[in-house]
Amino acid sequence: xxxxxxxxxxxxxxxxxxxxxxxxxxxxxxxxxxxxxxxxxxxxxxxxxxxxxxxxxxxxxxxxxxxxxxxxxx
Amino acid sequence: xxxxxxxxxxxxxxxxxxxxxxxxxxxxxxxxxxxxxxxxxxxxxxxxxxxxxxxxxxxxxxxxxxxxxxxxxx
Amino acid sequence: xxxxxxxxxxxxxxxxxxxxxxxxxxxxxxxxxxxxxxxxxxxxxxxxxxxxxxxxxxxxxxxxxxxxxxxxxx
Amino acid sequence: xxxxxxxxxxxxxxxxxxxxxxxxxxxxxxxxxxxxxxxxxxxxxxxxxxxxxxxxxxxxxxxxxxxxxxxxxx
Amino acid sequence: xxxxxxxxxxxxxxxxxxxxxxxxxxxxxxxxxxxxxxxxxxxxxxxxxxxxxxxxxxxxxxxxxxxxxxxxxx
Amino acid sequence: xxxxxxxxxxxxxxxxxxxxxxxxxxxxxxxxxxxxxxxxxxxxxxxxxxxxxxxxxxxxxxxxxxxxxxxxxx
Numbered sequence: 164x165x166x167x168x169x170x171x172x173x174x175x176x177x178x179x180x181x182x183x184x185x186x187x188x189x190x191x192x193x194x195x196x197x198x199x200x201x202x203x204x205x206x207x208x209x210x211x212x213x214x215x216x217x218x219x220x221x222x223x224x225x226x227x228x229x230x231x232x233x234x235x236x237x
Numbered sequence: 238x239x240x241x242x243x244x245x246x247x248x249x250x251x252x253x254x255x256x257x258x259x260x261x262x263x264x265x266x267x268x269x270x271x272x273x274x275x276x277x278x279x280x281x282x283x284x285x286x287x288x289x290x291x292x293x294x295x296x297x298x299x300x301x302x303x304x305x306x307x308x309x310x311x
Numbered sequence: 312x313x314x315x316x317x318x319x320x321x322x323x324x325x326x327x328x329x330x331x332x333x334x335x336x337x338x339x340x341x342x343x344x345x346x347x348x349x350x351x352x353x354x355x356x357x358x359x360x361x362x363x364x365x366x367x368x369x370x371x372x373x374x375x376x377x378x379x380x381x382x383x384x385x
Numbered sequence: 386x387x388x389x390x391x392x393x394x395x396x397x398x399x400x401x402x403x404x405x406x407x408x409x410x411x412x413x414x415x416x417x418x419x420x421x422x423x424x425x426x427x428x429x430x431x432x433x434x435x436x437x438x439x440x441x442x443x444x445x446x447x448x449x450x451x452x453x454x455x456x457x458x459x
Numbered sequence: 460x461x462x463x464x465x466x467x468x469x470x471x472x473x474x475x476x477x478x479x480x481x482x483x484x485x486x487x488x489x490x491x492x493x494x495x496x497x498x499x500x501x502x503x504x505x506x507x508x509x510x511x512x513x514x515x516x517x518x519x520x521x522x523x524x525x526x527x528x529x530x531x532x533x
Numbered sequence: 534x535x536x537x538x539x540x541x542x543x544x545x546x547x548x549x550x551x552x553x554x555x556x557x558x559x560x561x562x563x564x565x566x567x568x569x570x571x572x573x574x575x576x577x578x579x580x581x582x583x584x585x586x587x588x589x590x591x592x593x594x595x596x597x598x599x600x601x602x603x604x605x606x607x
Contacts, residue, residue, distance in 0.1 A: 258441045261441055262441075262452070265447065265448065265449055266444075266447045266448070269444065269446075269447040270447065281445075282445075283444075283447070284443075284444065285443070285444035285445075286392060286443055287442040287444075288442070
């Protein structure tokens with residue numbers, strides 16, 4: 164009965180507004196299968212919650228991710 | 238001074254867009270009272286955060302919840 | 312299929328090392344019942360995780376909770 | 386490689402809809418610097434996620450925060 | 460730069476005290492690969508945190524998991 | 534009334550078993566002050582929870598952190 168929380172930035176997908184429903188379904192299936200394979204966890208009670216986080220709310224390297232990426236390509 | 242996080246799917250309520258403000262107030266009061274009764278925790282410093290999660294972002298049984306429910310009623 | 316996370320300080324209980332198994336069972340039942348009553352959520356798929364946090368790892372009022380309590384009773 | 390999650394109510398900022406991008410950048414920089422100073426953590430792998438929570442989804446003192454504030458000023 | 464949190468009950472493994480280091484490494488690799496495949500996320504900045512939760516701190520079906528399992532096999 | 538969760542690996546400190554109580558107090562004070570300065574949040578209701586995570590439970594770059602560090606210094 165595991166609980167998995169996946170946080171990703173809200174970007175990409177068909178129109179740039181975040182992962183598509185199909186991509187999210189793949190994440191849900193993939194991580195549920197992984198827990199069944201590695202730890203023999205029951206998929207029936209494995210819960211997955213995906214959070215999509217606005218770019219300006221995600222920080223890495225002491226910068227919001229949009230600023231961080233500008234630094235990286237300098 | 239407990240901290241409680243309640244995650245529910247964003248559905249139901251008056252117009253299908255999620256729990257009403259009144260229902261959320263009931264959850265906040267209910268869980269705060271529970272912690273006061275069971276563990277004698279002070280309601281004044283009990284914090285409750287409710288997250289409403291889009292149906293396509295919630296997985297159970299290796300499926301997004303909307304697909305899961307279709308399977309269940311077959 | 313809600314998910315609830317309850318964080319409390321690791322104290323109290325029979326020997327001061329945190330809530331007893333019975334108290335935790337009461338929290339699990341209480342919050343699951345609450346979600347069934349208020350939002351008609353199915354107890355069968357309601358998941359509750361309780362985290363017990365060491366006193367020195369919990370801060371309030373800019374102080375670790377043990378220091379905070381000393382200030383309060385001055 | 387710390388992970389920090391900051392949850393605040395969605396209010397304030399230029400037009401009352403929550404912290405500005407600039408304020409969020411200050412939070413990201415501030416907490417990343419703090420972890421570097423206190424624990425010598427590498428800013429390059431310090432991740433910060435800010436969640437903005439609707440007022441009716443945040444509870445304190447057994448009340449949603451808007452109700453709580455009305456009580457406080459009585 | 461995703462962040463993934465996996466919560467499982469603290470059981471199983473070589474001596475019943477929870478997943479082995481090898482099993483945890485498989486989870487970390489598996490979920491990181493999944494995010495690279497599905498969303499093209501960079502493994503270098505994908506963070507995974509595994510929480511092992513004591514059985515009496517995990518509730519499902521309004522019961523601590525140990526009680527829940529006894530009910531299931533009746 | 535913000536809520537902040539800081540997750541760090543359980544290492545360092547006086548005897549290698551994680552941050553000292555003094556270091557944790559610095560983190561609590563530092564992040565509470567930051568939220569007061571940037572967003573004018575009230576320290577009295579700012580809650581901070583620090584989680585110390587075992588090295589084998591923390592993944593980065595598709596590897597547990599101990600393996601990751603060995604790769605980095607090759």
